[in-house]
Amino acid sequence: MNQEYEHEDPHGTAEDAAAATRRDAGEAESSRASRGWWDRNADEYQTEHGAFLGDDRFVWGPEGLDEAEAGLLGPAASLKGRDVLEIGAGAAQCSRWLAAQGARPVALDLSHRQLQHALRIGGEVPLVEADAGALPFRDGSFDLACSAYGAVPFVADPVRVFREVRRVLRPGGRWVFSVTHPIRWAFPDEPGPEGLSVAASYFDRTPYVEQDEEGRAVYVEHHRTLGDRVRDVVAGGFRLVDLVEPEWPSWNSQEWGGWSPLRGNLIPGTAIFVCERLDEE
Numbered sequence: 001m002n003q004e005y006e007h008e009d010p011h012g013t014a015e016d017a018a019a020a021t022r023r024d025a026g027e028a029e030s031s032r033a034s035r036g037w038w039d040r041n042a043d044e045y046q047t048e049h050g051a052f053l054g055d056d057r058f059v060w061g062p063e064g065l066d067e068a069e070a071g072l073l074g075p076a077a078s079l080k081g082r083d084v085l086e087i088g089a090g091a092a093q094c095s096r097w098l099a100a101q102g103a104r105p106v107a108l109d110l111s112h113r114q115l116q117h118a119l120r121i122g123g124e125v126p127l128v129e130a131d132a133g134a135l136p137f138r139d140g141s142f143d144l145a146c147s148a149y150g151a152v153p154f155v156a157d158p159v160r161v162f163r164e165v166r167r168v169l170r171p172g173g174r175w176v177f178s179v180t181h182p183i184r185w186a187f188p189d190e191p192g193p194e195g196l197s198v199a200a201s202y203f204d205r206t207p208y209v210e211q212d213e214e215g216r217a218v219y220v221e222h223h224r225t226l227g228d229r230v231r232d233v234v235a236g237g238f239r240l241v242d243l244v245e246p247e248w249p250s251w252n253s254q255e256w257g258g259w260s261p262l263r264g265n266l267i268p269g270t271a272i273f274v275c276e277r278l279d280e281e
Helices: 027-053 093-100 112-121 158-168 182-186 226-235
Strands: 020-022 083-087 104-109 127-129 142-148 169-180 208-211 217-221 238-244 270-277
Touching (some): 027 112, 027 217, 083 093, 083 158, 104 112, 112 127, 158 226, 169 182, 226 238, 226 270
Parallel strands (some): 142 169
Antiparallel strands (some): 020 208, 208 217
């Protein structure tokens, strides 16, 4: 999965301050940066986090909430025969789980190198390299769409993505996506006590950008408040069915980047939006 939480320090610390800034970044720049970053870092990402993600596990975020347990796309038995689009699929771990339930998933990602890892792991899931803002599918091609930390946090215009998702879904189709919980943007990205004090305005929507010496963005992440996300969902042609904020489970002792049991037990880390396609009357 193109999971934002796997980027070690999305909001910057002293050690990367020279390259990190908060500035505007448009659609084209954000897309180029995301493609390049994931192509360069896919190997390290899969090596470091492959054991947690598994080869055929559908996990919604760093808390470890499994779709097998959550059933946000519907009961596992109901997935058989359903056409499912996974956006920001990375190495297609979620899609393999869907296929094991009898679904017909398609795994889409912007990064060529991430999809090469999907080929390395294997399986019969179709792989598509494309931008989430311009999905290369006919209208009404899928029953369900999902994204576990993929695409949505990295795009400058999420409504464009949502409208594309709505277009390729059939009437009544469900769209479920997870992102870092917006409240995390107000806190330093540190796993210890220093990460528990507010350090920035939650209402500052200025993107976080890492850039090279020439000022070209090499990583871009976009902040939206919780209210922004809900409005974007509605503007994209969906009805919000549920908003899931997974609690940190006692079994999960992992710590990386700003993710840790300490923080996870006190402030939410993931927000999962469960949406259904609104059909014109």
